[in-house]
Amino acid sequence: MENLIVSVNVVLPLFLMMALGYFLKAVRLYDDHVLNKMNNLVFKVFLPILLFVDLYSTDLESVFNPTLVLFAGGSVLAAFFLSMAYVCLTEKSNKIRGALIQGIFRSNFIIFGIPIARSIYGDNAASSAAILISIVIPLFNILTVTEMEIFRGGKVKIRSILKGIATNPLILSCAAGFLFLFLRIPIPEIVYGTLTDLSRVATPLALIILGGSIKFSKTMGYFKQIVTGLLGKLVVVPAIFLPIAAAIGFRGQDMAVLISLYCSPVAVSSFVMAQQMDSDGDLAGQFVVLGAALSVVTIFLWVFLFKNLGLL
Numbered sequence: 001m002e003n004l005i006v007s008v009n010v011v012l013p014l015f016l017m018m019a020l021g022y023f024l025k026a027v028r029l030y031d032d033h034v035l036n037k038m039n040n041l042v043f044k045v046f047l048p049i050l051l052f053v054d055l056y057s058t059d060l061e062s063v064f065n066p067t068l069v070l071f072a073g074g075s076v077l078a079a080f081f082l083s084m085a086y087v088c089l090t091e092k093s094n095k096i097r098g099a100l101i102q103g104i105f106r107s108n109f110i111i112f113g114i115p116i117a118r119s120i121y122g123d124n125a126a127s128s129a130a131i132l133i134s135i136v137i138p139l140f141n142i143l144t145v146t147e148m149e150i151f152r153g154g155k156v157k158i159r160s161i162l163k164g165i166a167t168n169p170l171i172l173s174c175a176a177g178f179l180f181l182f183l184r185i186p187i188p189e190i191v192y193g194t195l196t197d198l199s200r201v202a203t204p205l206a207l208i209i210l211g212g213s214i215k216f217s218k219t220m221g222y223f224k225q226i227v228t229g230l231l232g233k234l235v236v237v238p239a240i241f242l243p244i245a246a247a248i249g250f251r252g253q254d255m256a257v258l259i260s261l262y263c264s265p266v267a268v269s270s271f272v273m274a275q276q277m278d279s280d281g282d283l284a285g286q287f288v289v290l291g292a293a294l295s296v297v298t299i300f301l302w303v304f305l306f307k308n309l310g311l312l
Contacts, residue, residue, distance in 0.1 A: 004304060010119045011300040014112070017204055018292060021211025030212065039209050039268070046202035047110060048173030053199040054114065054123075054130035055177025056187070063128040068254050072132050072261060073139060075241045079105040080143045082240075083232060091225070094151040098279035100225055102144045103266050103287035104232035109133060110170060111206045112264035116299065117256045120312060125253035132257060134174035138165050140267065148277040210268060214289040222283050229266075229287050234298040238262040242302070246311050255311050263302045265291030 024030060030038075058064075083104035091097050110133055117125035142165070149157070165171055180187070187195075238259070245258050266287045274284035306312045 008300070010116055010303050011296050013119070014115065014207060014299070015296045017207035018211030018214070018296070021208035022214050023211075024208070025212035035209055035212050038205065039213075042202060042206045042209060043269075044169045046198060046205060048169045049195055050114065050199040050202040051130050051133060051170060052173045052177040052180075053192075053195050054127050055134070055174060056180050056192075057123070058127040058131070058177075058181060059124070063124050063253075064131060065128070065254060067248075068128070068250065068257070069132065069135055071245065071248065071250070072258065073135055075244075075262075076105070076136055076139050077143075079237050079241070080147075083237075084147060086232075090228070093280075095278070095280050096225055096283060098148040098151040098277065099270075099274045099281070099284040099287070100229050101147050102270050102274070103229035103284065103291075104237065106140050106144055106267050106270055107136075107233075107261055107264045108267040108292075109136060109261050109264055110267070111203065111210065112295075112299075113257065113260040115203045115207075116260035116264075116303075117253065120256045120303070121253040125256050128253055129257045129260060130174070130177075132261065133170070134178070136261065137168070137170055137174075141165060141168070144270070144273060145277070148273065148279050152278040210292050213268070214293060215285075222280075222286060225283055226286055226290065229283075230291055230294060233266055233287070233291060234263065234295055238298075238302055242306070246306075246309075251311055255306060259299075259302055259306065259312075263295065263299050265295040 025035070080101070083101050087097050087100050087104070091100060109129075113129040113133060114126045117129040145160075179185070241262055242255075242258065245255065250258060266284075268288055271281060271284045271288050273279075274281045303312065
């Protein structure tokens with residue numbers, strides 16, 4: 001019963017905030033235009049502040065695990081190449097291939113990672129997740145841009161990719177957080193308190209916006225691809241890498257961070273990227289909304305399973 005309660009406590013806040021977002025959109029308290037503006041605000045202001053605060057307050061000696069960082073980065077690369085190989089063998093349309101590959105390997109770790117880790121193990125796990133975010137977010141961006149350029153027949157532009165990473169607000173906030181942490185740059189208490197208050201806005205608002213973005217439409221035309229993508233992202237990828245992580249010896253908060261990495265639905269930004277890079281934007285959008293809805297169930301099941309196995 002205790003494991004069940006822990007699992008419910010992990011996913012129920014996620015579900016309630018997303019449900020609130022869906023309800024507010026249904027009663028027309030905001031529309032798509034407002035959602036886009038709010039999403040931009042979260043991405044450029046609140047999430048960067050959250051990452052900065054979590055990294056700045058990190059006790060590196062207690063949370064930094066180089067083995068975890070290497071494993072997470074390596075597993076993201078492995079998931080990318082496995083999904084690319086499978087999709088190339090089973091899907092003929094290059095336009096669909098790009099969206100389907102990122103739908104399988106790319107995770108919404110930035111929104112789901114910190115709250116899931118924090119809900120199980122507290123601030124130390126959240127700091128560990130923030131460290132991984134600084135590694136995997138650039139990796140996700142590089143791999144996604146590369147495969148989409150390949151499938152639209154374009155040339156991979158290294159300078160453009162590097163510029164996108166260098167100007168990404170999330171990456172910049174991670175770099176600033178590490179810089180302030182390593183150099184021990186003091187922040188006035190009133191400023192740090194303000195940043196902390198602002199950081200608390202990020203996760204609830206991001207999840208409310210995600211819930212408001214859910215639209216159950218255009219699913220039948222992509223039924224096969226949607227089933228493939230959702231099963232791959234929410235079931236197959238965790239089923240491959242979580243047992244490997246357990247065999248290596250990851251336990252406790254490290255395992256909680258990895259569960260949040262592998263079991264989170266595809267990133268919201270994948271929809272915009274698919275549109276901008278001539279991939280199938282409609283399919284990418286369905287992965288975002290349906291993955292967000294179904295992940296509440298699958299995350300609960302994965303947490304409950306690993307809690308019962310004594311790995312959490």
